[in-house]
Structures are given as C-alpha cells and as structure tokens.
Amino acid sequence: MQSGINSKGLLSVIFCKVDGRHSLAILKLEREEGVRLKTTTLAGKQTYDLDLIKELMLTGKTKLFKLGLFVQPGNTMENIEG
Numbered sequence: 001m002q003s004g005i006n007s008k009g010l011l012s013v014i015f016c017k018v019d020g021r022h023s024l025a026i027l028k029l030e031r032e033e034g035v036r037l038k039t040t041t042l043a044g045k046q047t048y049d050l051d052l053i054k055e056l057m058l059t060g061k062t063k064l065f066k067l068g069l070f071v072q073p074g075n076t077m078e079n080i081e082g
Contacts, residue, residue: 009065010057022072030063032056 014025038049
C-alpha cells in the first residue's frame with residue numbers, strides 16, 4: 001500500500017540469468033523523462049527531430065527505490081535464493 005509520502009515509480013519485472021542460473025529481478029525505479037535527438041536530412045538540408053520520452057528507466061541518473069533479486073540455484077523452485 002502506498003501513501004502520499006511514497007515516491008511514484010515504475011515497477012519493472014525482469015527475467016534474467018545470474019552466473020548462468022535462472023533469476024528474477026523486481027525493481028521500483030524513479031520515473032524519468034528525456035529528449036531523444038535524431039539528425040535527419042529533409043529536402044537536402046540537415047534537420048533535427050526531437051522526441052520526448054516520458055518513461056525512461058535505467059539511465060545513468062536513475063534512482064533505484066527498491067530491488068529484489070531471486071535466483072534459482074537448481075532445476076526446481078524448491079530452494080530460491082533472494
């Protein structure tokens with residue numbers, strides 16, 4: 001349950017591998033915005049195209065609020081490590 005004091009964030013669920021073992025990472029990240037710049041040519045002239053991206057994550061400045069990492073050491077789900 002979130003109160004008004006808690007920061008808004010993006011919830012990311014990532015299936016990954018840690019040392020070759022199946023893993024699951026759950027992250028609560030700060031929501032970021034940014035602009036992407038693309039150089040294009042239009043009618044023989046160099047132009048710039050800007051895109052506003054409202055939900056960036058895992059940038060160099062991303063704040064990580066919470067992180068859970070769960071690793072499956074064997075072939076079964078009996079001994080999950082967190």
